Each structure stands twice: as structure tokens, then as C-alpha cells.
Amino acid sequence: MEKLTFDRLGLSPEVLKAVAALGFEEASPIQGAAIPVLLAGQDVVGKSQTGSGKTAAFAIPAIEKTVAAEHAVQVLVLCPTRELATQVAEQTHKLAAFKRGIHALPVYGGASFERQAHELKRGAQMVIGTPGRIMDHMNRGTLKLDRVKLVVLDEADRMLDMGFRDDIRTILDAVPAERQTAFFSATVSPAIRGLINRYARDPVTLDIEQKEVSAPAIEQWFYEVHPRAKFDALLRLIDFHSFRSGVIFCNTQRMVDELADDLQAQGVPSDRLHGGIAQAQRTRVMNKFKKAGFEFLVATDVAARGIDVNDLELVVNYDLPYDPEDYVHRIGRTGRAGKSGMAVTLVGGRDLRKIQFLERFARTKIRRGTLPTAGEIGEKRTDALLARVRSVLAEGSWRPHSNTVDRLLEEGVDSTELAAALLQILAGPVADEPKSASPAPKPQAQPKAPTAAPSAQRKAAPGKLWITVGLGRSELGSPRDLVDLLVEGAGIPARDVGVIDLGESASLVEVPAAFAQGLSPSGNQMETSRGMITVTPLSDRRKKPKKHKPPHGR
Numbered sequence: 001m002e003k004l005t006f007d008r009l010g011l012s013p014e015v016l017k018a019v020a021a022l023g024f025e026e027a028s029p030i031q032g033a034a035i036p037v038l039l040a041g042q043d044v045v046g047k048s049q050t051g052s053g054k055t056a057a058f059a060i061p062a063i064e065k066t067v068a069a070e071h072a073v074q075v076l077v078l079c080p081t082r083e084l085a086t087q088v089a090e091q092t093h094k095l096a097a098f099k100r101g102i103h104a105l106p107v108y109g110g111a112s113f114e115r116q117a118h119e120l121k122r123g124a125q126m127v128i129g130t131p132g133r134i135m136d137h138m139n140r141g142t143l144k145l146d147r148v149k150l151v152v153l154d155e156a157d158r159m160l161d162m163g164f165r166d167d168i169r170t171i172l173d174a175v176p177a178e179r180q181t182a183f184f185s186a187t188v189s190p191a192i193r194g195l196i197n198r199y200a201r202d203p204v205t206l207d208i209e210q211k212e213v214s215a216p217a218i219e220q221w222f223y224e225v226h227p228r229a230k231f232d233a234l235l236r237l238i239d240f241h242s243f244r245s246g247v248i249f250c251n252t253q254r255m256v257d258e259l260a261d262d263l264q265a266q267g268v269p270s271d272r273l274h275g276g277i278a279q280a281q282r283t284r285v286m287n288k289f290k291k292a293g294f295e296f297l298v299a300t301d302v303a304a305r306g307i308d309v310n311d312l313e314l315v316v317n318y319d320l321p322y323d324p325e326d327y328v329h330r331i332g333r334t335g336r337a338g339k340s341g342m343a344v345t346l347v348g349g350r351d352l353r354k355i356q357f358l359e360r361f362a363r364t365k366i367r368r369g370t371l372p373t374a375g376e377i378g379e380k381r382t383d384a385l386l387a388r389v390r391s392v393l394a395e396g397s398w399r400p401h402s403n404t405v406d407r408l409l410e411e412g413v414d415s416t417e418l419a420a421a422l423l424q425i426l427a428g429p430v431a432d433e434p435k436s437a438s439p440a441p442k443p444q445a446q447p448k449a450p451t452a453a454p455s456a457q458r459k460a461a462p463g464k465l466w467i468t469v470g471l472g473r474s475e476l477g478s479p480r481d482l483v484d485l486l487v488e489g490a491g492i493p494a495r496d497v498g499v500i501d502l503g504e505s506a507s508l509v510e511v512p513a514a515f516a517q518g519l520s521p522s523g524n525q526m527e528t529s530r531g532m533i534t535v536t537p538l539s540d541r542r543k544k545p546k547k548h549k550p551p552h553g554r
């Protein structure tokens with residue numbers, strides 16, 4: 001399906017500004033189909049689900065048709081429930097925010113009749129309400145419909161199910177015959193067809209029947225989470241699977257900005273791409289993402305179309321796409337070329353139905369997943385830690401340290417205790433306290449490091465780990481320079497960079513544990529204005545700077 005940007009729909013600058021403020025980048029299929037037809041004055045029948053963007057599909061043309069100077073009801077939207085009427089009114093307010101003098105009023109039962117009557121008298125031009133209360137206002141003379149130009153029936157099938165058929169007919173009989181009528185309904189039953197035949201004139205049926213597409217055969221999971229728990233769920237999945245990079249899709253620019261900020265605040269290296277970012281900057285972000293291989297990119301579909309990476313280990317649908325084709329494009333970027341990849345969709349509440357819709361139109365199976373618990377995340381970390389220990393044992397690269405260990409054993413330290421203490425230093429606090437746990441158990445107090453041991457100087461602060469950066473005193477003016485490079489090249493917020501220890505040709509830096517754990521043991525390249533710089537987790541002894549002075553504070 002061809003994508004339309006809102007500026008191609010012939011909208012006023014005020015509405016375009018509102019759409020941009022909401023962060024919508026492209027019209028959803030129902031919007032692209034309905035807006036031009038409604039603007040042209042034709043009646044429509046739109047088959048549409050919640051979550052398809054149908055509200056803006058009728059609210060935008062309704063706003064454009066409303067004459068601010070005329071203080072009479074010009075648009076009437078009928079909704080089955082008070083909740084829907086409130087939602088539609090809220091979205092209409094946002095879309096009309098830059099149009100002066102347009103008032104949209106929700107009108108439903110259970111709220112003060114007098115207040116609504118007062119507001120109607122003040123000259124609301126758009127009325128959004130439930131049929132019963134609208135009838136009450138009509139009967140008591142507080143709502144006049146003789147200037148109505150457009151009537152919208154939102155979720156017409158539900159209104160009929162709820163027994164509003166007679167009310168709807170009474171209302172439609174009361175509005176001027178030459179008005180425009182729009183029916184939005186998930187299904188078009190014979191009863192709806194009857195209403196359409198009677199009340200619509202030559203309606204255009206919006207055929208947004210989705211084209212079937214074939215999703216690639218990759219692992220696809222969905223997790224049912226409350227919208228407010230999505231962030232926590234995302235962190236858990238990243239943690240549990242030790243993902244180091246991937247693309248996380250959101251539907252609006254605003255959501256991209258919020259999520260990228262939240263990830264950075266958690267020390268998860270991330271960057272963002274959306275249509276509101278200048279092209280030069282987008283290219284820079286893209287190149288950095290491709291080269292680094294250790295960060296997450298939060299993106300909208302529009303911005304991501306320019307991404308020419310397709311062997312991602314993770315793609316996340318943080319918001320569900322409107323169009324199965326977008327879903328297929330998004331997930332098609334994982335696990336190509338024989339590599340394994342995972343596509344994850346986070347859905348909540350009413351959007352759950354859209355999973356079946358996607359399965360049908362993308363001809364695929366999306367399996368339901370269960371989020372890992374804090375305990376499972378901890379276990380997984382322990383397994384990873386032990387695997388690292390085993391590989392060091394197998395390689396024999398522990399030998400240079402055997403004298404140090406002997407010293408401790410001679411002091412009478414128990415070997416199990418010694419090994420456990422070393423693991424504690426290695427694992428850091430995050431190993432037994434997943435950062436994503438919610439409700440968050442209290443962090444356990446970390447045992448104080450023994451001050452006399454030489455390794456104490458190396459123990460990173462809670463939540464942090466040491467990494468080495470391939471730049472030393474000769475290239476860097478001050479520790480501050482290194483902070484700036486980490487902010488620029490890895491997206492680590494400056495406040496999250498801990499102690500810095502400048503060496504001759506390389507330096508040690510304390511960074512958020514999540515970042516350090518995301519690095520490949522052999523190091524990663526970080527792109528900065530000073531060129532590519534190697535960053536390596538400290539546990540890889542071969543990359544350790546040869547010499548370093550005691551840590552400088554910042």
C-alpha cells in the first residue's frame with residue numbers, strides 16, 4: 001500500500017502543524033483513503049478497527065470543514081460509549097489545537113446535562129456524543145441540528161449491538177438531508193447495510209482491504225503487557241537475551257524521543273531516527289549504528305526505510321504497525337543470511353486483536369511469550385559469567401595471576417570463598433539485581449571491597465563496570481574529553497560516566513554495566529568526531545592498558 005504523508009492530503013497549515021505536534025509521520029491506510037474522499041464532500045463507508053487511526057481519518061476532514069465564525073453545530077459524531085466519545089473528543093481537540101475558534105464538545109450520559117447545555121449554547125461547532133444523550137438534548141431543545149454538514153457514525157456496528165438503532169434513525173432523520181454521512185464500522189452487517197442504504201448517498205466504500213504479504217520465517221513473539229509496563233518489558237527482554245543491538249519501532253516521533261531518552265537514562269546505549277531529524281544527522285546516526293554493533297536504534301517506519309542493515313539480532317515493535325506490510329518490513333530486518341534473529345511485539349489491551357490480524361495478513365505465526373522473571377534474568381547472567389570463567393580456564397590465560405591467588409591462599413583464605421569473592425567483583429551488583437525488575441526489589445547492599453587488596457581499586461561502583469578505551473593521555477587533554485567522546489560515540493549520558501583513569505595509550509573508564517556487558521569481549525568500534533575508537537570490556541586482559549596511574553576523579 002502506498003504511503004501518504006499528511007502534506008499530500010491538501011490539509012490546512014494549522015492541521016498539518018497539529019499532526020506534526022502529535023508526531024504522526026504518515027497517514028495510516030484508513031486515513032490516506034478517507035481524508036481525501038471526505039474533504040471532497042462524498043459519503044463514505046469505512047471498514048476499520050480500533051487502532052487503525054480511524055478517529056483522525058474523520059476528525060481531520062471534520063475540522064477542515066468546520067467554519068469557526070459560525071456558532072452552530074456543523075459536525076455530529078455518534079459514538080457507542082462515553083469512553084469512545086471522550087477519546088474522540090480529546091483527539092479532535094488536539095487536531096484542532098491550532099485552529100482558532102473551533103470548539104468540539106463531548107456529550108454523553110452520566111455527566112451534567114446543564115453544563116453540556118450551557119456549552120452548547122456557547123456555540124460548540126462539533127458535537128461528539130452517545131445517541132441517548134444527544135436525543136435528550138434534541139428533545140429539550142438544547143441541541144439544534146439544522147446546520148449540520150457532516151454526521152459520522154463511529155463504531156456503527158457496536159452502536160447497533162447496544163440497541164441504539166432507533167435513536168440513530170431519529171437523529172439521522174433530524175439532520176439536514178443535504179449533509180454528508182460517514183459510517184465507520186469493523187463489520188458491515190445487514191443491519192448496517194440497511195442504515196447505509198437509507199441514509200447515505202452514493203457512498204464510497206473505502207477499500208483498505210490489506211494486501212496479504214508473506215513474513216519471512218523468523219522467530220516472532222508477542223508479549224502482552226500494559227502500555228505502561230512496556231518499557232520494563234523491553235529492558236527485561238534485552239537483559240535476558242543479552243541483546244546488544246537492534247531496532248525498536250515506534251509509531252510517532254514523540255514516542256521515539258521518549259523511549260530513546262528513557263533507554264539512555266537506564267544506561268542502555270541508544271540513538272534515535274525519525275522524520276523530524278535532519279537528513280545529515282540521520283545519516284550520521286545510521287553509520288554509527290552500523291559500525292558500532294552495540295547500540296539500539298529507536299525509529300519510526302519512515303526513518304527506518306533508509307536503514308540498509310538486515311542482519312539485526314533484534315527487532316521490537318514497541319508500537320504495533322498499522323499495516324501488515326510495515327510489520328513484514330520491520331521484522332524482515334532480523335536474522336538474514338543464516339543468522340538468528342528475533343522479532344518481538346509488545347501489545348496491550350485492545351491491540352491484542354491486531355496480532356491475529358497481523359498473523360492472517362502477514363501469513364505468519366506470532367507466538368505468545370512470557371516475560372522472564374527477575375530470578376530467571378539473574379540465573380542467565382550467572383550462566384554467562386560461568387561460561388566466561390570456563391573459557392579463561394580452557395585458554396590458560398589465568399596463569400599470570402596464579403601468584404596473586406597463592407598469596408591469598410597462604411593468608412589462609414578459603415578457596416571457595418576466594419572464588420566467590422572474585423565472581424562478585426566480576427558480576428557487579430547488576431548480576432543479582434536485574435535493573436528491569438518491577439516491582440523493583442530493593443537493591444541488596446553490596447559488600448564493601450577490602451581496601452587493602454590491589455584489585456579494590458578496580459572494583460567499579462554499583463551498577464557500573466570498567467571498560468578500556470583506546471585513547472590515552474597523549475591524545476586526550478583531560479578526562480572531560482573522554483566523557484564527551486563517550487557521550488558522542490556511545491550515547492552514554494555524561495552523568496553516567498564514572499571514574500576515569502587516563503593511561504599512556506589507553507584509559508580505564510567506569511560506565512553503566514549494561515553498556516559494558518553489551519560489548520564484545522574482543523572490543524567494539526565507537527565512531528566519534530575523532531575517528532573510530534576501540535572500546536573493550538575490562539575482563540579481556542589482553543586489551544588492558546599496559547600502564548595506568550591511580551584513578552583521577554572528574
Ligand code: AMP
Pocket residue numbers: 023024025026027028031049050051052053054055056251252
Ligand atoms: P484510533 O484507531 O483512531 O483509535 O487510533 C489509534 C492510535 O493511533 C491513537 O493513539 C492515535 O493517536 C494514533 N494515530 C492515529 N493516526 C496516526 C498516525 N498517522 N501516525 C501515528 N499514530 C497515529
